[in-house]
Every structure is written in C-alpha cells, then in structure tokens.
Amino acid sequence: DPKIIQKPKYLVAVTGSEKILICEQYLGHNAMYWYRQSAKKPLEFMFSYSYQKLMDNQTASSRFQPQSSKKNHLDLQITALKPDDSATYFCASSQEGGRNSGNTLYFGEGSRLIVV
Amino acid sequence: SQLAEENPWALSVHEGESVTVNCSYKTSITALQWYRQKSGEGPAQLILIRSNEREKRNGRLRATLDTSSQSSSLSITATRCEDTAVYFCAKNNYAQGLTFGLGTRVSVFP
Numbered sequence: 001d002p003k004i005i006q007k008p009k010y011l012v013a014v015t016g017s018e019k020i021l022i023c024e025q026y027l028g029h030n031a032m033y034w035y036r037q038s039a040k041k042p043l044e045f046m047f048s049y050s051y052q053k054l055m056d057n058q059t060a061s062s063r064f065q066p067q068s069s070k071k072n073h074l075d076l077q078i079t080a081l082k083p084d085d086s087a088t089y090f091c092a093s094s095q096e097g098g099r100n101s102g103n104t105l106y107f108g109e110g111s112r113l114i115v116v
Numbered sequence: 117s118q119l120a121e122e123n124p125w126a127l128s129v130h131e132g133e134s135v136t137v138n139c140s141y142k143t144s145i146t147a148l149q150w151y152r153q154k155s156g157e158g159p160a161q162l163i164l165i166r167s168n169e170r171e172k173r174n175g176r177l178r179a180t181l182d183t184s185s186q187s188s189s190l191s192i193t194a195t196r197c198e199d200t201a202v203y204f205c206a207k208n209n210y211a212q213g214l215t216f217g218l219g220t221r222v223s224v225f226p
Contacts, residue, residue: 033213043216056211098211102147107158
C-alpha cells in the first residue's frame with residue numbers, strides 16, 4: 001500500500017487557472033517536502049515543512065503556496081498557472097527535517113501537471 | 117548550483133551484466149544517498165553511505181565513497197530488466213532534504 005498518497009496523478013489545466021495538489025503521508029513522519037521534476041532538469045526542491053511549520057522555500061514565485069492543515073498533509077496550491085509550470089510534482093517526507101546527517105526521503109508517485 | 121552530478125548520462129547493458137554509475141559532488145557531505153526512479157514512480161532510496169564509510173552494500177548493489185576526490189559510485193551486479201530506471205545520487209542539504217543530480221538512465225535489455 002502506498003504510504004504517501006498524491007492526488008491527482010494526472011492533471012490538465014488551462015493557463016491562468018488555479019489547482020491544488022494533494023499530499024498525505026502515513027509514515028508518521030514529521031517533515032514533508034515538495035519537489036518538482038521537469039524534462040532534462042534535476043529534481044528541484046520547492047518547500048519543506050517540519051511539524052507543520054515552513055523550514056525552507058526555494059520557489060521564486062508566490063503563485064506556489066503550500067498548505068498544511070494536518071501534520072501528515074502538505075498540499076500545494078498553484079495559482080495563475082502557466083505552461084512553464086508543466087511538470088511532475090513530487091511530495092516527500094522524512095522522519096525529521098533540518099538535519100544534515102542522512103535523512104532518508106520517501107516519495108509519493110507524483111502528480112503530473114500539464115498546463116495548456 | 118548543482119551539488120551532485122552523475123555520469124554518464126545513459127547506459128545500456130544486457131541482463132546479467134554489471135553496470136556502474138558515478139557521481140561527483142562539489143561541497144562537503146555528511147552522507148551521500150543513491151536513489152532509483154522507475155518510470156511513472158517517485159524516487160526510492162537504495163543506499164545511504166556516510167562520510168566515514170568507504171563502501172556499503174545492499175544485495176546486488178554496492179556503493180563506494182571517496183571523500184578525497186568527492187566522488188561516489190553505485191554498481192549493480194547481475195542486472196535484471198527491472199533494474200531499468202534513472203539512478204540519482206543525492207546529498208543532504210539541511211532544510212531542503214536532498215539535492216539531486218540529473219541522474220543516469222540505465223537500460224537493461226534481455
């Protein structure tokens with residue numbers, strides 16, 4: 001059974017619209033992350049949360065807003081969608097965040113977003 | 117900046133052969149991780165090797181770490197078709213979790 005659930009798996013959106021990507025983890029982890037994967041680019045870190053508080057934000061645009069309603073939820077709201085936002089968005093979690101000594105990240109299967 | 121780079125970009129082998137993916141990094145690390153991503157899936161950790169370790173094994177997988185040359189390798193022996201995937205090295209980056217390289221696409225043919 002998947003321990004990190006991402007919804008939807010596939011999504012086609014119109015330019016200018018707003019979408020929310022859902023992520024729930026059932027690993028009992030305290031840290032959650034969003035990464036983005038585009039063609040020919042490495043997995044790019046976007047946000048990290050620890051105990052529902054923002055740890056780091058490397059997303060230049062305020063159009064991307066994480067939302068953590070529960071400890072095991074970290075949704076990603078994207079407003080004013082652009083074609084360049086087309087990518088696969090991965091949610092991940094780790095037992096603890098903010099350490100530099102070997103956190104293992106567990107990833108969901110991703111939400112593939114296409115903006116037309 | 118890209119903190120971890122794998123090379124080569126792609127490799128093809130036949131089942132049963134061995135394959136090695138290399139990784140170089142540019143900053144000091146406390147640990148290096150290897151992940152595998154199969155088509156349509158998220159990355160999954162294969163091996164975590166700490167800076168005080170030189171080698172780590174996990175079944176058919178063997179990772180090495182050379183902190184003096186800031187490089188690591190992942191070898192897969194007796195490859196199977198299901199080993200076809202993109203292999204990433206990644207370094208811990210404090211609040212960001214991990215920083216990934218571009219990955220090496222490994223294709224295993226029957």
